[in-house]
Amino acid sequence: MDRVRKILEKINTDGSCEIRFAEPMSEHTTFRIGGAADAWAAPRSAEGLGKLLAALKREGLPFTILGGGANVLVGDLGIRGVVVATEGLASIRTEGSSIVAEAGALVDGVCRAALESALSGLEFASALPGSVGGAVFMNARCYGREMADMLGEVTWIDRAGMPRTMIPVRGEWAYKRTPFMPGGAAGGGIIVSARFALIPGEKAAMEAEMGKLRADRVAKGHFDWPCAGSVFKNDRRFGRPTGKILDELGFRGKRIGGALVSPKHANIFVNSGGATAADMRTLIDAARNAALAAFGFDLEPEIVFLGDFRQEGFAAGNGNPES
Secondary structure: OHHHHHHHHHHOOOOOEEEEEEEEHHHOOOOOOOOEEEEEEEEOOHHHHHHHHHHHHHHOOOEEEEOOOOOEEEOOOOEEEEEEEOOOOOOEEEEOOEEEEEOOOEHHHHHHHHHHOOEEOOHHHOOOOOEHHHHHHHOOEEOOEEHHHHEEEEEEEOOOOOEEEEOOOHHHOEOOEOOOOOOOOOOOOEEEEEEEEOEEOOHHHHHHHHHHHHHHHHHOOOOOOOEEEEOEOOOHHHOOOHHHHHHHOOOOOOEEOOEEEOOOOOOEEEEOOOOOHHHHHHHHHHHHHHHHHHHOOOOOEOOEEEOOOOOOOOOOOOOOOEO
């Protein structure tokens, strides 16, 4: 920790980043779960982000990129090294028929900006939690549409620290798969901003559609407790949505500690109060094992597990959910 502190203080002599030490990740994830990171750094500009990443690589410090914290579960023992948060990069602007947003901008904020400019195409993402960077990285999908459908351009920093621009090629993007994931052409790259190519729309109709989809999220319990949205991906090979599969297995309302499967939707796991990462990971593993045993379906988690899960007192797959 002393080495991390000294290096960050040396890097940040110009104040280009907000820096905190022993920062609880429960304050930065929608699950409201997670131990402390050794250090947390939020650059205030794209230039500051590039400078920070270059210095961390030069000094050999491990780092983890964190956007809006909407699709992650952080271990109870926290994250070693530096969490680089993009929340300070949150500008949103309209350019002709496009909306350009930095990685830390909230997706819902981008949708509202598109509505104000009467630019249609992002209505499906209304009330989607998390940041633009995370949504692009995951190719977030809902209501039959996904981020790749609307992307005109992505700016990013490659593994060598060089700024790059990508015009998405549809064949390189798939259901919750992108070139930025491990093994992809831009794997290890850091998303800086995205341009969404939209079309003129009728404001009242757009607002009605966004309100309808927001109401659907409310009905499914997305906002009842801290959660990360859907825990598992849907797989068409299984013939039905993951929520339906877990319903058939009786998982709706199941609980381990403070981790609860929403009574309203079996693919939404929530922090009902005081849940630990061990609680949530064990409940996730129990659901995955039950689907495998009953149907031979290996459910793929949509959420990303970050940080240190060792010595947390659970054995993966040995969860015993309570009704």
